Amino acid sequence: xxxxxxxxxxxxxxxxxxxxxxxxxxxxxxxxxxxxxxxxxxxxxxxxxxxxxxxxxxxxxxxxxxxxxxxxxxxxxxxxxxxxxxxxxxxxxxxxxxxxxxxxxxxxxxxxxxxxxxxxxxxxxxxxxxxxxxxxxxxxxxxxxxxxxxxxxxxxxxxxxxxxxxxxxxxxxxxxxxxxxxxxxxxxxxxxxxxxxxxxxxxxxxxxxxxxxxxxxxxxxxxxx
Amino acid sequence: xxxxxxxxxxxxxxxxxxxxxxxxxxxxxxxxxxxxxxxxxxxxxxxxxxxxxxxxxxxxxxxxxxxxxxxxxxxxxxxxxxxxxxxxxxxxxxxxxxxxxxxxxxxxxxxxxxxxxxxx
Numbered sequence: 001x002x003x004x005x006x007x008x009x010x011x012x013x014x015x016x017x018x019x020x021x022x023x024x025x026x027x028x029x030x031x032x033x034x035x036x037x038x039x040x041x042x043x044x045x046x047x048x049x050x051x052x053x054x055x056x057x058x059x060x061x062x063x064x065x066x067x068x069x070x071x072x073x074x075x076x077x078x079x080x081x082x083x084x085x086x087x088x089x090x091x092x093x094x095x096x097x098x099x100x101x102x103x104x105x106x107x108x109x110x111x112x113x114x115x116x117x118x119x120x121x122x123x124x125x126x127x128x129x130x131x132x133x134x135x136x137x138x139x140x141x142x143x144x145x146x147x148x149x150x151x152x153x154x155x156x157x158x159x160x161x162x163x164x165x166x167x168x169x170x171x172x173x174x175x176x177x178x179x180x181x182x183x184x185x186x187x188x189x190x191x192x193x194x195x196x197x198x199x200x201x202x203x204x205x206x207x208x209x210x211x212x213x214x215x216x217x218x219x220x221x222x223x224x225x
Numbered sequence: 226x227x228x229x230x231x232x233x234x235x236x237x238x239x240x241x242x243x244x245x246x247x248x249x250x251x252x253x254x255x256x257x258x259x260x261x262x263x264x265x266x267x268x269x270x271x272x273x274x275x276x277x278x279x280x281x282x283x284x285x286x287x288x289x290x291x292x293x294x295x296x297x298x299x300x301x302x303x304x305x306x307x308x309x310x311x312x313x314x315x316x317x318x319x320x321x322x323x324x325x326x327x328x329x330x331x332x333x334x335x336x337x338x339x340x341x342x343x344x345x
Contacts, residue, residue, distance in 0.1 A: 010287060010288060010291075014284050014287060031283045031284070031287075032283045032286050032287055032290060035284075035287045036287055036290040036291055036293065039287065039291050040291055040293065040294045043291070043294065044294070050291065050292060050294055050295045053288075053291060056288065057288035057289065057291065057292075060284075060285065060287075060288045061285055061288050061289060063278065063285055064250075064285035064286070064289075065233040065236075065237070065249065065250045065253070066226075066229045066230045066233045066253075066278060067278035067279065067281070067282050067285055068233075068250035068251075068253070068254065068282075069229055069232055069233045069236065069250055069253035069254055069256075069257055070229055070257075070271070070274070070275035070278040070279050071254055071279065072253075072254045072255075072256075072257035072258040072261065073257070073261070073268065073271060073272070073275040073279075074279070075254070075258055076257075076258055076261040076262065076268070077268070079262075085326075085329075085330055085333070087329060087333075088325075088326045088327075088329035088330045088333065089326060091325050091326065091329050092321075092322040092323070092325040092326030092329070093322065095321045095322060095325040096318045096319070096321050096322025096323075096325070097318070097322075099317050099318050099321040099322075100314045100315060100317060100318025100321075101314075103313065103314040103317045103318070104310055104311070104314035107309070107310045107313060107314065108310055111306050111310070113303075113306075113310075117303075117307070121310065121311075121314075124311065124314075125315075125318065127248070127251075128289060129248035129249075129250065130247070130248050130251070133248065143292070143295065143296065144296070146289070146292060147292070147293055147296050148307075148311065150286070150289065150290045150292075150293060151293070151307075151308070151311050152311055152315055153286070154290070155311060155312055155315045156315055156319065157283075159312075159315075159316070160315075160319050163316060163319055163320070164319065164323050167320055167323065167324070169320075169323035169324060169327050170327075171326070171327045171330055171331075173326065173330060174322075174323050174324075174326040174327035174330060175323065177322060177323070177326045178318075178319050178320075178322040178323035178326065179319070181318065181322045182315055182318040182319045182322060183315070183319075185282065185286060186283065186286050186290075188282065189282035189283035189286065190283070192279050192280070192282060199279065203254070207251045207254055210247070210248070210251060211247055211251070214247070
């Protein structure tokens with residue numbers, strides 16, 4: 001019963017937010033952010049804990065894997081572009097990944113955060129399944145990691161497109177790459193809405209950034225902590 | 226739709242079998258891409274399902290994000306500092322990745338234009 005309620009609640013909030021987003025577009029009507037906020041408030045009001053919500057979550061996220069796999073289609077359709085801009089993409093991916101990790105660590109150290117938090121910050125730009133896997137290997141706090149990853153995705157999806165326009169980054173390839181590298185799947189969902197090229201590049205960047213981070217993290221951790 | 230789900234499961238199995246650090250969904254992307262390239266799967270066969278899944282990609286992250294409600298304590302105590310770090314580092318990364326990519330693209334396109342000019 002609670003499961004049915006949770007599913008119906010989640011779907012109807014999502015539909016409502018999508019409708020709202022068409023009328024008023026802005027960072028705070030970004031579907032993942034606003035739907036999550038409304039659902040959490042409604043669950044708290046109706047006394048449903050996250051444990052009660054879990055079965056519904058498992059049903060609804062079943063298609064996340066296949067949806068990610070579906071990104072192969074726009075990547076395939078834009079394959080000539082991918083090959084053409086390969087060097088630019090690799091440059092952007094490595095610079096973006098390294099700067100975001102280093103800046104997060106420097107700020108965290110400056111604010112005297114614990115090593116557990118610093119470790120979780122290093123994987124914040126990696127897609128959820130990979131981030132938690134790296135966290136498991138490095139014995140980090142998994143729920144903290146998941147929270148940072150999701151918040152980073154939301155920040156990227158909410159403010160990424162505006163920030164890039166503000167900084168005169170207009171090339172669709174560069175926009176998709178930047179959002180996919182930093183804001184993984186949640187950012188990619190936003191990039192898909194902007195255009196086919198943006199979505200395809202963001203999806204590819206998300207995958208490569210995940211691999212890149214999982215390869216470099218174990219080596220840089222000893223130097224940073 | 227069925228094709229996509231089967232490929233996703235195949236990706237998971239491969240990741241598990243070879244103990245890869247890359248998740249099943251990323252391997253699934255590679256498999257589907259290769260099958261499209263080899264012509265085993267035609268784009269028309271998956272166009273509708275893939276289009277629908279991608280249009281609602283954001284939805285599938287919502288139930289996971291609702292999990293943030295369990296982290297109330299940490300976020301109440303140090304939430305603002307953490308938000309500050311996450312925002313600043315995300316903005317720096319977005320800017321760096323975007324600028325680097327765009328400048329390399331521009332250089333490349335400029336070089337191509339020059340090449341054509343000389344050819345003329």
